[in-house]
Each structure stands twice: as C-alpha cells, then as structure tokens.
Amino acid sequence: MPARDEIPPGTLDMLILRTLATRTDQHGFEIAESIRHGSDDVLQVEEGSLYPALQRMLMKGWLVGEWGRTAENRRARYYRLTAAGRKRLEHEVDAYRRVAGAIALILRPA
Amino acid sequence: MPARDEIPPGTLDMLILRTLATRTDQHGFEIAESIRHGSDDVLQVEEGSLYPALQRMLMKGWLVGEWGRTAENRRARYYRLTAAGRKRLEHEVDAYRRVAGAIALILRPA
DNA sequence: TTGCTTACATAGATAGTCTATGTTTGAGTC
DNA sequence: GACTCAAACATAGACTATCTATGTAAGCAA
Numbered sequence: 001m002p003a004r005d006e007i008p009p010g011t012l013d014m015l016i017l018r019t020l021a022t023r024t025d026q027h028g029f030e031i032a033e034s035i036r037h038g039s040d041d042v043l044q045v046e047e048g049s050l051y052p053a054l055q056r057m058l059m060k061g062w063l064v065g066e067w068g069r070t071a072e073n074r075r076a077r078y079y080r081l082t083a084a085g086r087k088r089l090e091h092e093v094d095a096y097r098r099v100a101g102a103i104a105l106i107l108r109p110a
Numbered sequence: 111m112p113a114r115d116e117i118p119p120g121t122l123d124m125l126i127l128r129t130l131a132t133r134t135d136q137h138g139f140e141i142a143e144s145i146r147h148g149s150d151d152v153l154q155v156e157e158g159s160l161y162p163a164l165q166r167m168l169m170k171g172w173l174v175g176e177w178g179r180t181a182e183n184r185r186a187r188y189y190r191l192t193a194a195g196r197k198r199l200e201h202e203v204d205a206y207r208r209v210a211g212a213i214a215l216i217l218r219p220a
Numbered sequence: 221t222t223g224c225t226t227a228c229a230t231a232g233a234t235a236g237t238c239t240a241t242g243t244t245t246g247a248g249t250c
Numbered sequence: 251g252a253c254t255c256a257a258a259c260a261t262a263g264a265c266t267a268t269c270t271a272t273g274t275a276a277g278c279a280a
Contacts, residue, residue, distance in 0.1 A: 005205070005212070006237070007236095007237070007238095008119070008120060008209060008213075008237090009119040009267080011213060018216055022219055027258075027259090028258065028259065029258060029259090035216065038219070039215050039216055040212060040215055042208060042211075042212035043209070043212050043216070046238060047260080048237085048238060048239065048260090048261085048262095049237055049238065050259095051260055052260085053236090053237095054259095055260090070258085073246065073247085074247095074256095075246090075257095075259090077258085095115070098115065098152060099118060101152075102115070102149035102150060102152035103118075103125070103153070103210075105148060105149050105150055106148050106149055107124075107128055107206075116269075117268070117269095119235085119236080119237090119266075119267050119268055120267075122267075122268075138227065138228065139226070139227055139228090156270080157228080157229080158229090158230080158231090158268080158269060158270065158271080158272095159267080159268055159269065161227095161230085162229085162267090180226080182226075182277080182278090183277065184225090184226055184227065184276070184277065185226095185227075185228090185275085185276070185277090186226085186227060186228080187227085
C-alpha cells in the first residue's frame with residue numbers, strides 16, 4: 001500500500017485553489033477527497049490543516065463560501081474561487097514551477 | 111534581476127547532499143554558491159539555514175567534515191558524503207519525486 | 221590599526237503543516 | 251426516543267525547518 005505523504009509546506013493553498021478551479025462548489029470534505037484522489041492517493045490533507053486554510057483564504061478574499069446541504073442532507077460550506085483567487089492561483093503555480101524547475105536542475109545535473 | 115526564492119521547507123538537506131554528491135569536499139560557502147548557481151540563480155540558501163543543516167547532518171552521520179584551508183588561506187570545513195549520506199540522498203530524492211509527481215497531477219488536469 | 225571580507229556559528233522569529241480534541245447534526249437501530 | 255455512529259466543521263497547541271539578525275575569528279591590504 002502506498003505510503004501517504006504530508007502536504008509540503010507552502011503548497012496547500014495552491015492545491016486547494018487548483019482543486020476548486022477544476023470543480024467549483026465543493027465543501028471541505030470533498031476538497032480533501034479531491035486532493036487525495038487527484039494525487040493518486042499520495043497526498044492527504046488533514047482536517048486540522050484544511051479548515052484553517054479555508055478560513056484564511058476566505059478572509060483574504062480568494063474564496064467565497066456558502067452554507068448548504070449535501071446529498072445526504074448534512075450542512076456543509078461550499079466554496080468557490082473569486083477573481084482574486086484565480087489570480088492568486090496563477091501566481092502560486094508560477095512560483096511553484098519556478099522553484100520546482102530549479103530543484104530539478106540540482107537533482108539532475110548533466 | 112530574477113527574484114530569488116527561499117528553499118522550500120524539507121528540501122534543504124536533499125539539496126546539500128546532492129551538491130556534495132556532484133562534487134565532494136566543498137565547504138559551506140562553496141555549497142551555498144553551488145546551490146545558487148546550480149539552480150540558475152533561483153535558490154538561495156541563507157547561512158542561518160545552511161550551517162545548522164550541516165551540523166545536523168554531521169551528527170546524523172550523513173557527512174564527515176574536515177577542517178582545512180581555502181585557496182585564499184582561510185580556514186574552512188570541507189564536507190564529504192558518507193555511505194549513509196548517499197543512501198539518505200537516494201531516499202530523499204525518491205520521496206521528493208513522488209510528492210512532486212503527485213502535485214503535478216493536481217496542477218495539470220485541464 | 222583600521223577596515224573589508226571570508227567562513228562559520230547561534231538565537232530567536234516566523235510560517236505552515238500536523239496531532240489531538242471537541243462540537244454539532246443527521247441517520248439508522250433497538 | 252435513547253443510543254450510537256459518522257459527516258462536516260472547527261480550534262489549540264506541537265513541531266519542524268526555514269529565515270533574519272547578530273556575532274566571532276581570522277586573513278589581507280591600505
């Protein structure tokens with residue numbers, strides 16, 4: 001069974017934003033599942049990381065949240081990207097790729 | 111002027127080990143330079159991160175250090191990988207690639 | 221001897237994840 | 251209808267690892 005990894009510090013916001021860009025109006029639990037499945041079961045976001053991150057991003061205006069009901073009739077907060085959120089996502093992806101590219105250079109020198 | 115980035119938490123040991131695997135017997139300052147140049151000027155290790163990291167790795171037996179003299183006749187500590195250090199490097203690179211691959215999966219889907 | 225630089229070093233701040241725990245609420249069961 | 255279980259959200263505190271800021275020692279040059 002594949003060992004599940006922690007989310008690398010600094011990448012959680014990006015992963016959440018990206019997940020909501022792919023499919024909007026997911027609630028917390030769904031976002032966590034999306035990240036796990038979408039990463040082929042490698043990345044696992046813990047609730048203690050997820051909810052504070054969502055709050056931060058609400059306050060920064062990257063997301064809006066709306067209380068609703070799940071298919072099983074449970075209350076849940078559904079999140080959606082704002083324009084600022086999309087812009088932020090772009091920025092974070094750019095920065096991530098730049099750093100990841102730099103690390104790749106170190107890891108495979110000719 | 112290309113914006114220089116911080117080293118992502120969790121990657122510094124790997125970067126140092128990889129640098130010493132490419133060229134052995136570098137001292138601290140040289141390692142920092144190697145990482146900066148080797149990353150095309152993207153990654154900058156600060157001294158306050160570098161030296162504690164080197165100490166940690168000495169104590170864990172991943173490196174051995176030997177005091178010597180630079181070409182300019184300054185005292186410096188030259189580092190070299192141990193067998194344990196090589197093994198650790200392999201392990202860290204594997205883990206990093208796995209996580210980076212998982213993140214790429216999340217970032218990619220159209 | 222003054223100043224500049226190299227090289228190493230440490231303390232404390234900071235950021236962002238996790239673990240552990242707790243609350244509310246709906247659904248199913250006896 | 252009391253009881254249990256799980257979904258979904260939430261918060262506090264721990265932990266890890268980077269950074270900033272600062273300091274020391276030593277060599278060289280003016």
